[in-house]
Amino acid sequence: DTGVSQNPRHKITKRGQNVTFRCDPISEHNRLYWYRQTLGQGPEFLTYFQNEAQLEKSRLLSDRFSAERPKGSFSTLEIQRTEQGDSAMYLCASSPGTGGEQYFGPGTRLTVT
Amino acid sequence: RKEVEQDPGPFNVPEGATVAFNCTYSNSASQSFFWYRQDCRKEPKLLMSVYSSGNEDGRFTAQLNRASQYISLLIRDSKLSDSATYLCVVTHNFNKFYFGSGTKLNVKP
Numbered sequence: 001d002t003g004v005s006q007n008p009r010h011k012i013t014k015r016g017q018n019v020t021f022r023c024d025p026i027s028e029h030n031r032l033y034w035y036r037q038t039l040g041q042g043p044e045f046l047t048y049f050q051n052e053a054q055l056e057k058s059r060l061l062s063d064r065f066s067a068e069r070p071k072g073s074f075s076t077l078e079i080q081r082t083e084q085g086d087s088a089m090y091l092c093a094s095s096p097g098t099g100g101e102q103y104f105g106p107g108t109r110l111t112v113t
Numbered sequence: 114r115k116e117v118e119q120d121p122g123p124f125n126v127p128e129g130a131t132v133a134f135n136c137t138y139s140n141s142a143s144q145s146f147f148w149y150r151q152d153c154r155k156e157p158k159l160l161m162s163v164y165s166s167g168n169e170d171g172r173f174t175a176q177l178n179r180a181s182q183y184i185s186l187l188i189r190d191s192k193l194s195d196s197a198t199y200l201c202v203v204t205h206n207f208n209k210f211y212f213g214s215g216t217k218l219n220v221k222p
Contacts, residue, residue: 033210040121042200042212043157056208091156100145100207104156 002026004105006092012111013082020078021108025094032075033102034067035091043091049075050097082112114139117203119213127221130191134216136201137183146177147202148186151215157200160186191220 005024013019025032030051035043046065048056051072064082069075079086089109093102119136126132138146146163161168163175163184174187188195198215 031207035212040214042117042214045209045211048208050208058209095207097207099162100147100204100210101159101162102210104158106156 006105010109018080023075023092029094031095033093037089084112087112116211117213119216123217125219131189133187135185138203142205143203149200151198196220
C-alpha cells in the first residue's frame, strides 16, 4: 500500500501523559499537514510542513503540541501533558505540491481518560 | 466568524434524485476550493477541485461564485453509495486549508 499511513491507529492515555503519533506520507509528496477532527466537525488545521520546514502553525495550537519532520519524510506529532479536551482523531495528509489535493491517512484516534 | 460554513443537513433524498449543497467562505483572498467526501469513521477523500469556470465529473458538478463567496456541489442521479458527509475546503496559499463542518447526505432506496 503506497498511501499515507499513521501509527498508532488508536491511543488511550491518562490525563497528564505525553503521546506521540507518527505519519508516513506518500513518498514523493513534499507537503505534509496535520489536522484534528472531533465528532460532527470538519478537520481543523494544526500545522504544515514543506519538506522538513514547518511553515505554518495554527494559533489554536498550544505550547503542549509540537511537530517535526526531521528528514522531510515521516512526521511526528507530540502532545505533552494531555488533557481530556485533546481527545480527537488526529489526521495526517500529504500533497504533491501542485493543485492542492491532499491524501489523508486513516488517522490516530486519541482518547484521554 | 468561521472561515467556511456549510449546512450540516442531513439531506435525505431518494435514489435518482438531484441534490445540491452550498458552502460559503469568509476570506475574499481565498484562491482554491475543493469538495471532499468523508464516509463514516473514514478519512476524507478528494471528490473534486472547484474551478472558476465550474467543472463537471460524471454526475458531480461544482461551481464557484467569487462575487458572493460561495461554492456549490450538485449531484445528479443520486446513488446509495453517495451517502456520506461532503466537506467544503478553501485555501488562499496551500499552506493552510480550512474545512467546513460538512453536509451529511443520506440517499435512500
